[in-house]
Amino acid sequence: MKTIAHLSDLHFGRIDQIVSDALAAEVRAADPDIVVVSGDMTQRARKQEFAQARAFLDTLPYPQLVVPGNHDVPLYNLFARAFMPLTRYKRYITADTDPFYADPELAIAGINTARSLTIKGGRINSEQLAWVRRSFADQPDQTTRIVVTHHPFEGASENDDDGIVGRARMAMGVFSQTRVDVILSGHLHLNRMGSSAVRYDIEGYSALLIQAGTAISSRRRQEANSFNLIRIERPEIHLECRAWDLDKVRFVRSASKSFRLGRSGWAPTGGTTIPTLIQNAEDGIVWADDRKHG
Numbered sequence: 001m002k003t004i005a006h007l008s009d010l011h012f013g014r015i016d017q018i019v020s021d022a023l024a025a026e027v028r029a030a031d032p033d034i035v036v037v038s039g040d041m042t043q044r045a046r047k048q049e050f051a052q053a054r055a056f057l058d059t060l061p062y063p064q065l066v067v068p069g070n071h072d073v074p075l076y077n078l079f080a081r082a083f084m085p086l087t088r089y090k091r092y093i094t095a096d097t098d099p100f101y102a103d104p105e106l107a108i109a110g111i112n113t114a115r116s117l118t119i120k121g122g123r124i125n126s127e128q129l130a131w132v133r134r135s136f137a138d139q140p141d142q143t144t145r146i147v148v149t150h151h152p153f154e155g156a157s158e159n160d161d162d163g164i165v166g167r168a169r170m171a172m173g174v175f176s177q178t179r180v181d182v183i184l185s186g187h188l189h190l191n192r193m194g195s196s197a198v199r200y201d202i203e204g205y206s207a208l209l210i211q212a213g214t215a216i217s218s219r220r221r222q223e224a225n226s227f228n229l230i231r232i233e234r235p236e237i238h239l240e241c242r243a244w245d246l247d248k249v250r251f252v253r254s255a256s257k258s259f260r261l262g263r264s265g266w267a268p269t270g271g272t273t274i275p276t277l278i279q280n281a282e283d284g285i286v287w288a289d290d291r292k293h294g
Helices: 017-030 047-057 078-083 087-092 126-137 168-177
Strands: 002-007 034-038 064-067 100-102 106-110 144-148 182-185 192-195 208-211 226-233 236-245 250-262 265-268 273-280 285-292
Touching: 002 017, 017 226, 017 236, 017 250, 034 106, 034 144, 034 182, 047 087, 064 106, 106 126, 126 168, 192 265, 208 236, 226 250
Parallel strands: 002 034, 034 064, 106 144, 144 182, 182 208
Antiparallel strands: 002 226, 100 106, 192 208, 226 236, 236 250, 250 265, 273 285
C-alpha cells in the first residue's frame, strides 16, 4: 500500500500558526510515502513568505512533489510578473516547476498551471502534455498514474466552470490515452472529489478528480482547513479528508471514500455510482455524494 499526503493552498503570509503546527504533526504521524502540495505556497510571492514556506516543507517527510500556484507569481511587481514570474519560487521551493516522481508503484507528474498574464486563472499547454505523455510512456501497466496541478478540472459544482484550468478538455484527452488514474489539485479552497466522467465524456475512461481545501491559511472562505490522505492498494484507492475542528482544536476525519478500478475506470465501491457535489453546512466541507449513473 502507498500513502500520499495531499496538501494545497498554504498561503504563507496569511496562515493560522496553530493549524500549521498541527498539520505538520499530522503529516509526520501519517508517515506518507510522498507529500504532494498542489500550489499556492504564498499569499503574495514575497521573499519572507517563500522562506517561511521552505521552512515548513523542511518539517515534513520526504520525498515531496510541489507545483506552483497563481499566488506564487508576483502580483504588484509588474516587471517580475512579466519576466521573472517564478524566480523566488525556484529559489526557495524547487527549481523544477514541472516535477516528476516514480517508484515501482506510483508515477506522479506535476504540471505548472500558473501563468503571468492572468491573475487567478491557469492553463496547460501542448508542450506540457507532450511531456506527460513521454513521462508515463515507460511506466509499468500496474503503476498508478497521478497528475498534480494547482488549477482544478472541476468547478465548485458540475454546473460551475469558474476556476477550471484552461485547455482542460484537451488535457483530459491526453490523460485518457496515457491512462492517468488520479488528478490532484486545489485553488478553490474546497475539499471535494469526483469522477472525471461527470464533466468529460470519454468512452471507457473515468479518472478521480480530487481537490484539497486550504491546508493552513486563514483565508478559509467559510470552509474548514483540510488536507487529504490517499491510500492506494491497486485496484482500490481509499481517500480520507481530515478537517480542522475548531472545538477540538485538531484535525479530525470529516469524510472518507473508497474506489475500485473497473473496465470503465474508477468508480465508488458498492455499486455503479458516480459522485456529485453536496454541501455539509455543519462542518463546512464540500464532499461528494453518490448518484446513480444514468
